[in-house]
Structure formats: structure tokens, C-alpha cells
Amino acid sequence: MPVRHGLLALLGEGPSHGYQLKVDFEARTGGSWTLNIGQVYTTLARLERDGLVIEVDDPEPDPDRRTVAVTDEGRKVAEEWFATPVEVGTPPRDELTIKVLLALAAPDLDLAEVLQQQRRVTLESLQELTRRKRALDPDTDLAALLQIDAEVLRIEAQARWLDQVEQRLAVGRRPATS
Amino acid sequence: MNTTRTTTIRPGLATRAPGTEHERGDAMTAVLDIHELHRTFGSGHTAVTALDEVTLSVARGELVAIMGPSGCGKSTLLTLAGGLDEPTRGRVLVEGHDLAEQRADARAELRRRTIGYVFQELNLLPGLTAAENVSLPLELDRMRLREARRAAHAVLEEVGLTEHADRFPEDLSGGEQQRVAIARALVGDRRLLLADEPTGALDSVAGEGVLRLLRRACDERGAACVLVTHDAAQAAWADRIVFLRDGRVVDHAGAATVSLGGGR
Ligand SMILES: Nc1ncnc2c1ncn2[C@@H]1O[C@H](COP(=O)(O)OP(=O)(O)OP(=O)(O)O)[C@@H](O)[C@H]1O
Ligand SMILES: [Mg+2]
Numbered sequence: 339m340p341v342r343h344g345l346l347a348l349l350g351e352g353p354s355h356g357y358q359l360k361v362d363f364e365a366r367t368g369g370s371w372t373l374n375i376g377q378v379y380t381t382l383a384r385l386e387r388d389g390l391v392i393e394v395d396d397p398e399p400d401p402d403r404r405t406v407a408v409t410d411e412g413r414k415v416a417e418e419w420f421a422t423p424v425e426v427g428t429p430p431r432d433e434l435t436i437k438v439l440l441a442l443a444a445p446d447l448d449l450a451e452v453l454q455q456q457r458r459v460t461l462e463s464l465q466e467l468t469r470r471k472r473a474l475d476p477d478t479d480l481a482a483l484l485q486i487d488a489e490v491l492r493i494e495a496q497a498r499w500l501d502q503v504e505q506r507l508a509v510g511r512r513p514a515t516s
Numbered sequence: 517m518n519t520t521r522t523t524t525i526r527p528g529l530a531t532r533a534p535g536t537e538h539e540r541g542d543a544m545t546a547v548l549d550i551h552e553l554h555r556t557f558g559s560g561h562t563a564v565t566a567l568d569e570v571t572l573s574v575a576r577g578e579l580v581a582i583m584g585p586s587g588c589g590k591s592t593l594l595t596l597a598g599g600l601d602e603p604t605r606g607r608v609l610v611e612g613h614d615l616a617e618q619r620a621d622a623r624a625e626l627r628r629r630t631i632g633y634v635f636q637e638l639n640l641l642p643g644l645t646a647a648e649n650v651s652l653p654l655e656l657d658r659m660r661l662r663e664a665r666r667a668a669h670a671v672l673e674e675v676g677l678t679e680h681a682d683r684f685p686e687d688l689s690g691g692e693q694q695r696v697a698i699a700r701a702l703v704g705d706r707r708l709l710l711a712d713e714p715t716g717a718l719d720s721v722a723g724e725g726v727l728r729l730l731r732r733a734c735d736e737r738g739a740a741c742v743l744v745t746h747d748a749a750q751a752a753w754a755d756r757i758v759f760l761r762d763g764r765v766v767d768h769a770g771a772a773t774v775s776l777g778g779g780r
Contacts, residue, residue, distance in 0.1 A: 454767050461769040464752035490749050497748035505585065
């Protein structure tokens with residue numbers, strides 16, 4: 339569970355409190371993943387129940403701000419999380435794949451046009467991501483840049499798949515219908 | 517079927533994309549204007565139509581990517597745009613000059629002074645340093661040696677290679693060689709850049725570096741650039757993407773957003 343492990347990892351850098359953890363988590367993930375504060379508090383409560391974090395004294399006590407620190411046990415869990423590769427898994431059912439597979443045999447449908455319409459939309463979303471990338475400074479906005487890179491690769495895979503479908507079917511070799 | 521009509525050829529966009537006028541002025545003349553270009557290789561029953569009525573206009577400061585499957589005519593288009601080959605029919609205008617109407621020497625001069633080429637085979641001369649490779653086109657154009665070298669160093673700085681100016685190509689990495697080739701294409705204030713798969717075998721971050729350079733040449737120098745690529749992530753650096761199939765323009769991406777991109 340990434341939120342749970344993410345909070346433990348952040349606490350590995352030093353004691354903190356709920357709101358600060360939310361802010362840090364979001365900043366460090368390039369703004370790609372927003373947490374709601376309630377979710378942070380429930381997660382912290384569970385971590386505390388499991389003995390992975392513990393409340394510590396705050397130099398400036400504030401009833402709304404319980405400062406927590408990671409326990410040795412919690413540190414071990416975070417280390418294990420970093421050391422364990424993420425499952426590659428099966429991607430969720432993808433509408434595009436299904437649409438194209440069904441389009442293969444659909445009567446009265448110009449598959450080349452279906453592919454090209456999708457390709458245009460795919461390229462335009464890549465253009466939008468690239469515009470965002472251009473505005474970033476690789477030195478100061480590294481998290482956001484890496485996050486966009488991941489998204490670009492995901493969408494690029496879609497564009498390459500569309501090309502591959504076309505190559506396998508050689509629909510592109512058919513004389514242009516106009 | 518009604519909805520499928522939207523992807524068919526949209527010639528209106530090909531001739532005049534909205535917003536291709538650039539903020540730097542001389543908005544009316546496109547740097548590159550290609551009109552109903554046709555190129556057939558061979559004749560009779562072995563004839564191959566590589567380009568079929570392609571119309572395309574690229575404005576100052578604009579980066580246009582050409583995408584399409586192998587053999588669809590991308591390189592043919594670029595070669596014709598640069599005056600390195602002659603069309604069977606149709607016209608190519610560079611800064612308003614019709615290449616076909618120019619005398620051979622005037623066309624050669626236009627090729628040397630206005631157009632920069634970056635090809636996958638970089639064609640850097642192995643016996644010359646990076647700086648010498650870059651200044652060579654200017655020297656061939658009879659610029660004084662010191663001036664040519666100064667211009668070469670300025671563009672090498674622009675592509676981040678100042679420290680490697682005196683190295684020979686074989687002592688540079690692939691990405692660095694690529695940057696030398698781009699510097700050579702830019703030197704002497706060339707206003708039309710033609711790049712055919714310019715990132716070759718570079719890894720994606722180095723490839724992105726090349727795209728950033730082309731983008732900067734458009735944004736800061738106001739160059740017009742045509743980029744041929746198979747790679748969607750690279751094409752996405754362009755303002756506009758033109759899709760070719762069997763020698764024809766079949767679709768565009770990004771044309772509408774160009775008009776929004778006024779002042780940066
Ligand atoms: N000099 C030539 N003589 C004969 N046919 C040619 C010549 N140059 C290109 N062709 C043909 O014209 C068509 C377009 O070729 P072109 O090189 O422009 O394709 P391309 O889109 O650049 O392909 P790739 O992505 O593989 O580089 C192809 O069918 C090719 O075989
Ligand atoms: Mg080619």
C-alpha cells in the first residue's frame with residue numbers, strides 16, 4: 339500500500355506531523371498524487387496501532403498536531419518496501435485494446451481511420467505533456483519531470499502499439515480511399 | 517459512417533494552419549511553402565509515387581514534425597524541401613523564392629546560407645575538429661576564416677560544446693557528434709532547419725537534448741524547422757504534426773493549439 343509505505347519512508351527522514359506529511363508527500367511525488375488529510379490521519383492511526391510509528395514530544399505542543407516518529411519496526415517495513423520490486427502485474431482491461439480488437443472484424447468500419455483518430459488524440463496529449471515538460475527546470479523540478487517522463491512513456495507505448503497494429507495488418511499500404 | 521469523416525484529409529489545415537504567423541513579424545511569408553508537391557521515381561509500370569500532392573507551410577519559429585510509416589515519403593519530402601532533389605510536379609518556396617525558378621548558382625547559395633540539414637548519417641568530416649566541421653560551410657561560402665571560426669564557436673556554445681570544440685568527431689560521443697551536426701546546420705543564421713531522424717541511436721534523454729536544441733532554434737532564433745521522426749515522444753516537441761501515408765498528408769495533430777501559443 340503506497341500511502342502507508344510512503345508515510346513510513348518520509349518519517350524515516352525525521353519526525354513529522356499529519357499535515358506536513360501530506361505536503362511533503364505531494365511535493366516529493368511531483369504533485370502527481372494528492373492525499374486528503376483524513377486519509378493521512380487514518381493511515382497514521384493504523385501505523386501507530388501496528389507499532390510502526392509512535393507519538394513523540396513536540397517542542398511546541400499543539401493539540402491539533404501530534405508529532406510522530408517511525409519506530410525500528412517501522413523503519414524495517416520501509417526498508418523492505420524499497421527493497422522489493424513492484425509487481426509488474428496484469429494491466430487493467432484497456433478500452434483502446436478492446437476497441438481495436440473488436441474493430442478488426444466490424445463490418446463497414448474503416449480501421450485505418452479508427453487508428454488514425456486515436457493516434458491524433460494520443461499525439462496531442464503527448465504534445466500537452468511536452469509543453470509542461472518544457473516549462474520545468476531539471477534541477478529544481480526533478481520530481482515533476484520524472485513523473486511526466488513516466489506518463490510520456492505510457493502514452494508513447496500506446497502510439498507505438500497503434501503503429502504496430504497498422505504494420506501487422508498493413509492497412510497503411512492500402513491505397514488511400516478518397 | 518458519419519463520425520469517421522473527421523480523420524480524412526483536411527486540406528484546409530495543410531495549406532494554412534491557423535496561428536502559424538509568428539510573433540516575430542514577417543508573418544505573411546512562410547519560411548517554407550510546399551505546394552501540391554509530387555515526386556515519382558522511375559517510369560512505366562515500375563514507377564513509384566513517393567509523394568502525392570503534398571501541401572505544407574512552415575512559418576518562422578515553427579517546429580513541424582512529419583510522421584508516418586517507413587516508405588511513406590518523409591525523406592523524399594525533406595530532400596525536396598531542401599532543394600536536394602527536384603519534384604515531378606508542384607512547387608517549393610523557401611522564403612518566398614521558388615526553387616525551380618532559381619538559377620543553379622542562386623539555388624546553391626540559398627542551400628548554403630538559408631537551409632541547414634541534419635541527417636541520421638551525420639557526415640562529419642573525420643579529419644576536422646568539431647569547430648572546423650561547423651565553420652566549414654561558412655568558409656566554403658568564402659567567409660573570412662577568423663569570422664567563420666568565431667561564428668562556429670558561438671553556435672558550439674549554444675549547443676553546449678564549447679569545451680569539445682577542438683576534438684575530432686571520433687573522440688566525441690554519439691550525442692555530442694549529433695550536437696556538432698546541429699551546430700553545423702545552424703551556423704551562419706540559417707533560417708530553415710531540416711532534420712531527418714536526427715536522434716539516431718541516442719538514448720531517450722540524449723535524444724530529448726537534441727529536441728530541446730531544435731526547439732530553442734525555433735523559439736529563440738525564429739528558425740523554421742521540419743523534423744522527420746518515427747518517435748511519438750519526439751514528434752510531441754513540435755507545434756504541429758503532419759501524418760503522411762503513401763505519399764499523402766492524411767491528418768494533422770496540434771494545429772489548433774498553435775494559435776494559442778502567443779507570447780512565451
Ligand atoms: N531514389 C529513389 N529511387 C527510387 N525510389 C525511391 C528513391 N527514393 C525513394 N524512393 C521510394 O519512394 C518511397 C518513399 O521513400 P522515402 O525514403 O521518402 O520514405 P521514408 O518515409 O523516408 O521511409 P523511412 O521511414 O524508411 O526512412 C519509397 O517507396 C522508396 O522506395
Ligand atoms: Mg527516410
